[in-house]
Amino acid sequence: MSAPPEHSDDTRLQRLQEILASGAVREASRLLRSLAPAEIAHLLESLPAAQREIVWNLVDEERDGQILLLVTDEVRAQLIRHMDPQELLAATENLDLDDLADLVQQMPTAITAEVMDALDDQRRKRLEAVLTYPEDTAGGLMNTDTVTVRPEVTLDVVLRYLRRLGEAVPSSTDKLFVVNRDDGYLGVLRLSALVTRDPDDTVAEAMSLDMQPIHADLSESEVARRFEAHDMLSAPVVDADGQLLGRITVDDVVDVIREEGEHQFMGSAGLSEEEDMFAPVLTSTRRRALWLGINLATAFLASWVIGQFEDTLSQVVALAVLMPIVASMGGIAGSQTLTLAIRGIALGQLGPGNARALLLKELAVGTLNSLIWAAVVAVIAGIWFSSAEIAILIAVAITINLVFAAIAGSLLPLLLERLGIDPALAGSVLLTTVTDVVGFLAFLGLATLFLV
Amino acid sequence: MSAPPEHSDDTRLQRLQEILASGAVREASRLLRSLAPAEIAHLLESLPAAQREIVWNLVDEERDGQILLLVTDEVRAQLIRHMDPQELLAATENLDLDDLADLVQQMPTAITAEVMDALDDQRRKRLEAVLTYPEDTAGGLMNTDTVTVRPEVTLDVVLRYLRRLGEAVPSSTDKLFVVNRDDGYLGVLRLSALVTRDPDDTVAEAMSLDMQPIHADLSESEVARRFEAHDMLSAPVVDADGQLLGRITVDDVVDVIREEGEHQFMGSAGLSEEEDMFAPVLTSTRRRALWLGINLATAFLASWVIGQFEDTLSQVVALAVLMPIVASMGGIAGSQTLTLAIRGIALGQLGPGNARALLLKELAVGTLNSLIWAAVVAVIAGIWFSSAEIAILIAVAITINLVFAAIAGSLLPLLLERLGIDPALAGSVLLTTVTDVVGFLAFLGLATLFLV
Numbered sequence: 010m011s012a013p014p015e016h017s018d019d020t021r022l023q024r025l026q027e028i029l030a031s032g033a034v035r036e037a038s039r040l041l042r043s044l045a046p047a048e049i050a051h052l053l054e055s056l057p058a059a060q061r062e063i064v065w066n067l068v069d070e071e072r073d074g075q076i077l078l079l080v081t082d083e084v085r086a087q088l089i090r091h092m093d094p095q096e097l098l099a100a101t102e103n104l105d106l107d108d109l110a111d112l113v114q115q116m117p118t119a120i121t122a123e124v125m126d127a128l129d130d131q132r133r134k135r136l137e138a139v140l141t142y143p144e145d146t147a148g149g150l151m152n153t154d155t156v157t158v159r160p161e162v163t164l165d166v167v168l169r170y171l172r173r174l175g176e177a178v179p180s181s182t183d184k185l186f187v188v189n190r191d192d193g194y195l196g197v198l199r200l201s202a203l204v205t206r207d208p209d210d211t212v213a214e215a216m217s218l219d220m221q222p223i224h225a226d227l228s229e230s231e232v233a234r235r236f237e238a239h240d241m242l243s244a245p246v247v248d249a250d251g252q253l254l255g256r257i258t259v260d261d262v263v264d265v266i267r268e269e270g271e272h273q274f275m276g277s278a279g280l281s282e283e284e285d286m287f288a289p290v291l292t293s294t295r296r297r298a299l300w301l302g303i304n305l306a307t308a309f310l311a312s313w314v315i316g317q318f319e320d321t322l323s324q325v326v327a328l329a330v331l332m333p334i335v336a337s338m339g340g341i342a343g344s345q346t347l348t349l350a351i352r353g354i355a356l357g358q359l360g361p362g363n364a365r366a367l368l369l370k371e372l373a374v375g376t377l378n379s380l381i382w383a384a385v386v387a388v389i390a391g392i393w394f395s396s397a398e399i400a401i402l403i404a405v406a407i408t409i410n411l412v413f414a415a416i417a418g419s420l421l422p423l424l425l426e427r428l429g430i431d432p433a434l435a436g437s438v439l440l441t442t443v444t445d446v447v448g449f450l451a452f453l454g455l456a457t458l459f460l461v
Numbered sequence: 462m463s464a465p466p467e468h469s470d471d472t473r474l475q476r477l478q479e480i481l482a483s484g485a486v487r488e489a490s491r492l493l494r495s496l497a498p499a500e501i502a503h504l505l506e507s508l509p510a511a512q513r514e515i516v517w518n519l520v521d522e523e524r525d526g527q528i529l530l531l532v533t534d535e536v537r538a539q540l541i542r543h544m545d546p547q548e549l550l551a552a553t554e555n556l557d558l559d560d561l562a563d564l565v566q567q568m569p570t571a572i573t574a575e576v577m578d579a580l581d582d583q584r585r586k587r588l589e590a591v592l593t594y595p596e597d598t599a600g601g602l603m604n605t606d607t608v609t610v611r612p613e614v615t616l617d618v619v620l621r622y623l624r625r626l627g628e629a630v631p632s633s634t635d636k637l638f639v640v641n642r643d644d645g646y647l648g649v650l651r652l653s654a655l656v657t658r659d660p661d662d663t664v665a666e667a668m669s670l671d672m673q674p675i676h677a678d679l680s681e682s683e684v685a686r687r688f689e690a691h692d693m694l695s696a697p698v699v700d701a702d703g704q705l706l707g708r709i710t711v712d713d714v715v716d717v718i719r720e721e722g723e724h725q726f727m728g729s730a731g732l733s734e735e736e737d738m739f740a741p742v743l744t745s746t747r748r749r750a751l752w753l754g755i756n757l758a759t760a761f762l763a764s765w766v767i768g769q770f771e772d773t774l775s776q777v778v779a780l781a782v783l784m785p786i787v788a789s790m791g792g793i794a795g796s797q798t799l800t801l802a803i804r805g806i807a808l809g810q811l812g813p814g815n816a817r818a819l820l821l822k823e824l825a826v827g828t829l830n831s832l833i834w835a836a837v838v839a840v841i842a843g844i845w846f847s848s849a850e851i852a853i854l855i856a857v858a859i860t861i862n863l864v865f866a867a868i869a870g871s872l873l874p875l876l877l878e879r880l881g882i883d884p885a886l887a888g889s890v891l892l893t894t895v896t897d898v899v900g901f902l903a904f905l906g907l908a909t910l911f912l913v
Contacts, residue, residue, distance in 0.1 A: 023814040047690030055810040057818040171656045182653045183635045183694065200652040201634045204623045237719070238499030240712035242635065242694050259711050260692035266715060267689070270722015271804060277729065278800035279793075286805050290822060294829040297797055301790060301834055308789040309841065316782045316845075322774075329781035330768045333897070336785070337760040338753060341731075345749055348730035352723060353738050358507040362475040366509040370742060377746040382753055389761065393768075445785070 021048075022055050029060055038067050046072055050079035053088070057287045062091065074100035078108050083285040086115060094120055098127065105179075106132070107152040107261065110139040138254065147232050148225035150265070151246040151255035154179050157188045158212050160195055165208035167198070181258055183242045187216045194222045194245050194253045222247040225254055229265045234357065236262045273351060276433035279303075303438060311336070311445040318453035324461050327394040328453060331403055334386060335452045339410035339444030342378060346371045346418025347440050351432050354422055361423075368419040375415030379408040398460055406452035410444060417443040473500075474507050481512060490519045498524055502531035505540070509739045514543065526552035530560050535737040537567060546572055550579065557631075558584070559604040559713065562591040590706065599684050600677035602717070603698040603707035606631050609640045610664050612647055617660035619650070633710055635694045639668045646674045646697050646705045674699040677706055681717045686809060688714045725807060728885035729800075731755075755890060763788070763897040770905035776913045779846040780905060783855055786838060787904045791862035791896030794830060798823045798870025799892050803884050806874055813875075820871040827867030831860040850912055858904035862896060869895040 021044075028037045041049060041064070049068060053061050053076070065088055068076060073092075077085050077100060089097065097116060101109055101124050113121045113136075125133055135153045142148025156178055158167050167185070171178055185198040196216040206215045222245040223232060236244065236259060243258045271282035279300035315322070315332070322329050350367065353359030359367060383404035391400030417440055422432035425439075473492075480489045493501060493516070501520060505513050505528070517540055520528060525544075529537050529552060541549065549568060553561055553576045565573045565588075577585055587605045594600025608630055610619050619637070623630055637650040648668040658667045674697040675684060688696065688711060695710045723734035731752035767774070767784070774781050802819065805811030811819060835856035843852030869892055874884035877891075 022812070026814060045690060051690065051808075051810065054808075055805075055815055057815065057822070168656055172659065175657050178653055178657050180651055180653050181692065181694070199632055200656060201630055201632050203656060204620055204652060205627050205630050207624065237712075237715055238497060238503070240633070240710075242633070242711065258692075259694065259715070260689075263689055263711070263715060263718060266718050267722065270719065270726065274722065274726040274729070275800055275804065277726070278797045280797060280800055284801060286801055286810065286819060287822060290825045290829070293822070293826045294833075297794065297826060298830050298833055300797065301793055301830055302837075304793045305786070305790065305834060305838065308786045311789075312782050312786055315785070319778050319782065322781050323778040326771050326775040326781075329774050329778075329784075330764050330771065332781075333767070333785065333788070334757070334760045334764055337763075338757060341753055341756045342749065345730045345732060345752065348727055348732055349736060349738055352727065353507075356503075356506075358503065358738065360474070362478060363507055363509065367738060370509070370739060370745070373742045374745045374749060377742070378750050378753055381746075381750055382757060385754075386757065 022052060025052065025064070026056075026060065029063060034067065037064070041067055042069065046075040047079050050076050053080055054084055054286065058087070058289060061087075061287065065091070070096060070099055071102075074102065074104050074108075074112065077112060078104070081285060082115070082283040083281075083288060087285070089116060094123065098123055101127075105152050105154060106135055106139055107150060107255075110136060110149070111144070114140070114144065142225055145229045146225065147223045147227040147229065147246050147257060148254070150229055150232060150257050150261050151225070152258065152261075153255040155186050155245070155253065155256045156182060157186045157192070157253065158198060160187050160189070160211065160213035160216065162212055163208065164203055164206055164210050164212065164215055167203060167212060168208065181243075181260070186245050186253055186256065187212055188253050192252045194247050194251055196220065197245065220244065222251070222253075223257065224249070230269060230355075231357075232257060233262050233265045233269065237266075269355065273355060273433045276431065277348075277437045279434065279438075307438060307442040307445070310442060311449060314446050314449045315453065318449075318457055321453055321457045321461050325399075325456065327390075327396070327399055328456050331390055331394075331399070332449055332452050334390075335403060335406045335410055336445045336448035338382060338386075338407055339414045339448045340441045342375060342411050343414030343418040343440045343444045344437060346375070346415055347422060347436050350419055350422040351436055354426055354432060359423070364419070364423055368416065371415040371419045372412065375411045376408075379411035382411075383407040402455055402460065403452065406448065406455060409451040410448040413447045414440075414444050474504060477504065477516070478508075478512065481515060486519065489516070493519055494521065498527040499531050502528050505532055506536055506738065510539070510741060513539075513739065517543070522548060522551055523554075526554065526556050526560075526564065529564060530556070533737060534567070534735040535733075535740060539737070541567060546575065550575055553579075557604050557606060558587055558591055559602065559707075562588060562601070563596070566592070566596065594677055597681045598677065599675045599679040599681070599698050599709060600706070602681055602684060602709050602713050603677070604710065604713075605707040607638050607697070607705065607708045608634060609638045609644070609705065610650060612639050612641070612663065612665035612668065614664055615660065616655055616658055616662050616664065616667055619655060619664060620660065633695075633712070638697050638705055638708065639664055640705050644704045646699050646703055648672065649697065672696065674703070674705075675709065676701070682721055682807070683809075684709060685714050685717045685721065689718075721807065725803060725885045728883065729803075729889045731886065731890075759890060759894040759897070762894060763901060766898050766901045767905065770901075770909055773905055773909045773913050777851075777908065779842075779848070779851055780908050783842055783846075783851070784901055784904050786842075787855060787858045787862055788897045788900035790834060790838075790859055791866045791900045792893045794827060794863050795866030795870040795892045795896050796889060798827070798867055799874060799888050802871055802874040803888055806878055806884060811875070816871070816875055820868065823867040823871045824864065827863045828860075831863035834863075835859040854907055854912060855904065858900065858907060861903040862900040865899045866892075866896050 025040060053064060056064060077088060097120050101112060113124055183200055187195045187198055189195055196218045197220045198212055198216045202215045225246050225248055243256050245256055246254045248254055268282050275282045275284060350359055386407055387400040387404040390403050391397055421439055422436050425432040425435055477492060505516060508516060529540060549572050553564060565576055635652055639647045639650055641647055648670045649672050650664055650668045654667045677698050677700055695708050697708055698706045700706055720734050727734050727736060802811055838859055839852040839856040842855050843849055873891055874888050877884040877887055
C-alpha cells in the first residue's frame with residue numbers, strides 16, 4: 010500500500026528492457042503476469058517495435074484479447090499481423106460484445122467468419138446488431154449486456170432475480186433498465202435506489218425518469234458531451250422506435266474524450282491520434298512525407314510571392330533580413346485565434362450563431378496587439394538599419410498581417426467545417442499559407458511602391 | 462424521445478440570442494429553466510461577455526452553484542465578480558464537498574470565511590481536510606461522501622443499514638468501502654455484488670480486494686491514467702497510513718482528461734486550457750501580447766542570423782527567395798516529432814528508458830524524408846533559377862535542417878520536462894527557433910562558402 014514512485018511506468022519499462030536484454034525470458038513472463046492488461050498495453054505502446062514483438066509473445070494467450078482492445082489501432086494492427094488464426098480465435102473469447110465488435114472489424118475476413126461461427130445464436134445476433142452501426146456512433150460504442158426489469162414488479166422480486174442471475178450481472182452495472190413488454194425503454198432503476206428503497210416498493214415507484222435515452226445513430230462526440238453534462242456512469246441506447254438496444258458505459262466514453270483531445274493536438278501537426286510512437290520507419294516516413302509535401306507546396310507559394318519582388322530585394326537587402334518577422338508574427342497571432350476557434354467548434358460552442366462575435370473580438374485583440382508590436386519592431390528595425398522608411402514600412406505590414414490573421418483564424422475553421430473538411434487537420438496549414446502570403450506581399454509590395 | 466437535430470446547441474444558442482434581442486426576458490427565463498445546469502454552463506461559455514451577464518442574471522439563484530462548477534475557471538471568475546456576497550453564499554449551499562472546495566478557492570476571502578461559518582462542524586472539518594490538498598492531486602479531487610461498512614457484518618445487515626440511510630446515500634454510489642475499526646481501508650463492496658450475492662454472506666466474503674487505494678498526494682493525471690487503465694467508476698483515497706479519506710468519482714476524472722487534452726492543444730499556441738473564447742478584449746490582448754513578444758524575440762534571432770549574410774544575399778537574391786523553404790520544412794518535420802514526443806511524455810510512455818529508441822527512429826524517418834524532399838526541392842529550385850549550384854545547396858541545407866529537426870523534436874521535450882518546464886507550452890517556440898536558425902545558417906552559410 011505504499012505510494013508508487015514518481016516514474017513508476019518508466020522504471021518498470023527499464024526493468025523489463027534490462028530483463029529482455031539479459032535474456033531472462035522466464036523472469037520477464039513473471040513480471041508480465043503481475044501486471045493488469047491495461048498496464049501491459051501501456052508497456053507495449055512504449056516499446057520499440059522489435060522488443061514489442063518479443064513481449065507480445067510472452068503474454069499469456071488468454072489475456073491477448075483484453076490487451077488488444079487497450080492498445081491504439083495502429084499497435085493492434087501490428088500485433089494482429091503476427092498472430093496465427095488459432096491465437097486470434099482464442100483472443101476473442103470472453104470479450105464483451107462491444108469490444109468483440111471493435112476487434113473483429115480489424116481482423117482478416119476469414120477469421121471474422123470463424124469467430125462468428127464459434128458464437129452461440131443469441132451472441133451472434135447481438136454482435137451483428139452492433140456491427141451494423143458505424144464505430145463512431147452510439148450504436149458502435151454500446152454493449153448489449155443490459156439487465157432489464159419490468160415496472161410492475163417489486164424491488165424484492167428484482168433483488169431475488171439478480172441473486173439468481175449472480176455472476177451473469179456485469180460487475181460494472183450501476184443501474185438496471187426498465188422496459189415494457191416490447192422492450193420499449195421506460196426509465197432506469199439505479200442500484201443505489203434498489204438498495205436504499207423499501208423492498209415492497211415497485212420498480213415504477215423507485216425508478217428514475219430523468220435519463221434521456223441515447224439514439225443509436227448519435228455521434229460518439231455528442232455521446233461524450235452528454236455523459237460529461239450529466240455526470241452519467243452508463244446510459245441506455247435505443248433505436249428509432251424507442252426500443253432498448255443496449256447501454257454505453259463511461260469507460261468507453263473516457264476513451265472517446267481522450268481521443269478527441271489527441272485528435273486536435275496531433276491533427277495540428279498532421280498526425281493521427283492513433284499514431285504509434287514506434288511505428289516502422291518506412292510507414293512513418295510515408296505518412297510524414299505526405300504532410301511535408303503539402304507544406305512544401307505552400308512554402309513554394311510563399312517563395313513565389315517573394316520572387317515577384319526580386320528587384321526590390323536586390324536593391325534593399327534589409328527587406329530580406331526582416332521579412333521573416335512579418336510572416337512569423339502573423340502566423341503566431343493567427344494560430345492563437347485558430348486554436349481557440351477549433352476548440353470552440355469541437356465543444357459545440359462555436360457556430361454561425363456567435364461567429365460574428367468571435368470575429369469582432371479577435372479583430373479587436375489582433376488590432377491592439379499589432380499596434381503594440383508594430384511599434385516595438387519599428388523601433389528595433391529602424392535603429393538596426395538606420396532607416397525611418399523601413400521602420401514605418403514594417404509597422405504597417407505587421408498591422409495588416411495581424412488583422413488578416415485574426416480574420417483567417419476566426420473564419421477559416423468555420424468555413425472548413427461547413428465544407429466537411431476537418432479544421433483540426435487542415436486549419437494550421439491553410440492559416441500559415443495566408444499569413445505567409447499576406448505578410449510577404451504587404452511588406453515587399455509596400456516597399457516596392459514607396460521605397461525603391 | 463426524438464433524436465435531437467445535428468446542431469442542437471447552436472440552434473438553442475441562436476434562439477436564446479433572438480429572445481434576448483427581442484427583450485422577451487420572461488421567455489428567456491422559461492427556456493433557461495428547461496435546461497440542465499451543464500447545458501446552461503455550455504450556453505454561458507458560448508455567449509459573448511455582454512449577453513453572458515444578462516443570461517446569468519436570469520438563472521434561478523438556487524442553480525448558481527451547480528452552474529459555476531461547470532464553467533471554466535475564467536468564466537467562473539467573471540461570473541463571481543458580479544455576484545453580491547449573499548448570492549455567493551446561497552450558491553454554495555447543497556454542494557458536494559469536493560465541489561464546494563473548488564468553488565471557495567476562487568471566492569473572495571471574506572466570503573470564504575462566511576461560507577465556513579455557515580457549515581456544521583462535521584462538514585467544516587471535512588472541507589478543511591479537502592482544502593489541505595492541492596487542487597491537482599487526488600486529495601483535491603476527492604469527495605468525502607463515502608459509505609463505509611465493516612467486513613464482519615452480513616450483506617443483509619448492510620442492506621438494512623442502507624435502507625435506513627435512504628436518501629443520504631449519494632445516487633452516484635456504485636460501491637461501498639470496507640474499513641476496519643480505525644477507518645483503515647480494506648477493500649470495496651460493489652453494489653453489483655451486494656445485490657447478487659446471498660444476503661447471509663458476510664461483507665468479507667463478498668468484497669473485492671482488487672482495488673488498489675489511491676494516495677491523496679497522487680497527481681491528478683496519474684489518477685486519470687489509473688481510472689482509464691482499470692475502467693473504474695469510483696476509487697478510494699487514503700492517507701499515508703492507509704486510512705480512508707474519501708473517494709474519487711469518474712465524472713471528476715473525465716474533466717481531468719478533457720483538460721489534459723486541451724492543455725496540450727491550447728498550450729502549443731501559448732493559450733491556457735481555461736481560456737475563455739469571449740474573454741474581455743484587454744485581457745486577451747495582454748495575454749496574447751506576452752506570447753507574441755516571446756516569439757518576436759526568436760524571430761529577431763533568426764533575422765540576426767540572416768543579417769550576417771547581407772553581402773551574400775545582395776549578390777544572389779535567389780537565396781532570399783528560397784530561404785523560407787529551408788526553414789519551413791525543418792519546422793514542419795520537427796513539430797511532427799515534437800508532437801509525438803509531447804504526447805508520449807503526457808501519457809507516461811516516453812522517458813529515459815526509450816528516448817534513445819525514439820531518437821534513432823526519428824533520425825531515420827527525418828533522414829529518409831530529407832532525401833526525398835531535398836531532391837524535389839533541388840529540381841524545382843534548379844529549374845526556377847537555372848542553377849545547379851543552388852539546387853545542390855538547398856538540398857544539402859534541407860537535409861541538415863531535417864536531421865537537426867529530428868534531434869530537437871525528440872530531445873527538447875524530454876530536456877524541458879527534466880528542467881521542470883512544461884514542454885506543451887515551451888516546446889514549439891524553442892523548436893522553431895532551432896529549425897529557423899539552423900535552416901538559415903546552413904543555407905546562407907554554405908552559399909557564402911561555396912557560391913559567392
